[in-house]
Amino acid sequence: MLRRFAKKAALAAIAHGLSLPDVILDRLRELTRLRSLLESLRVNCVIDAGANQGQTVDLLRGIGFRGFIFSFEPLGSAFSTLSDRMRPTVAGKDSTLPSEKPPPP
8 A cells, every 4th residue: 555655656746747866766776775685684683883873773764674773883972962862762672882981071
């Protein structure tokens, strides 16, 4: 049903003159392949080294990955943001751990 809705929406958008730049289409293909790869390899855990502010977590969750994600960030300021953003999910499946003790404020 969702696939049918997406197809109708895409056709209506095209009929109204919408076109997407190739870079967007390439990115969509890349994310579709990533999801297929994670599923076919039965990946259930990702280690995100140098996690910055959690962009990879957002991307993986956005494409439907439901496994564990362990995020490591050595920079204190980025780790602080990452930790604040991911705190609600730590009890679930995401974990934010500093790769070294952040410098004192």
